[in-house]
Amino acid sequence: DAGVIQSPRHEVTEMGQEVTLRCKPISGHDYLFWYRQTMMRGLELLIYFNNNVPIDDSGMPEDRFSAKMPNASFSTLKIQPSEPRDSAVYFCASSPPSARNVYNEQFFGPGTRLTVL
């Protein structure tokens, strides 16, 4: 089975540009999570969705960040405008419905390494 798919794997952009990160969760999973990883702060949850609906976006740093999940198989994380401090690895993770699997653990994608110059 295909795991969580993220694109691009690497992104280098200039300050002020718009950045869009993409995620395809594992088929059948109804939870989707966006994380950011940095050396200083470790893994931080930005936002998560259940059945395409945002449940908790309290980790989103500021208004420059937005996330959408238009359908069960696709989500985007957008940064506009980007700043150098946004440089990090962004992970997407998904987990199965609790009704089908009580132990609905998160499976991570390979991440997108973002560098903002």
Added chain:
Amino acid sequence: GQQLNQSPQSMFIQEGEDVSMNCTSSSIFNTWLWYKQDPGEGPVLLIALYKAGELTSNGRLTAQFGITRKDSFLNISASIPSDVGIYFCAGRRGSQGNLIFGKGTKLSVKP
């Protein structure tokens, strides 16, 4: 946001040695998880724990859910070079939803 206290931050060991790392929290968790992250990859789930006192093994890995529900440890026996990576603990208060991660333990194994 709240983070778990994971220790040690890093370990340098000889191949064949046993390894132990742990996580503590001021809050009670209902689930403890241990992940491993290789360079350039996302974290991969190693062991999941759901009951206080639970002791679970996965090959050379053993993890326990502390009785107080505020801590967990991970042991690796007879380490090998491919054990190199960053190990993360994660906790969850409810039965589903978001995880809180520790800052990781970076393991280096000398052949």
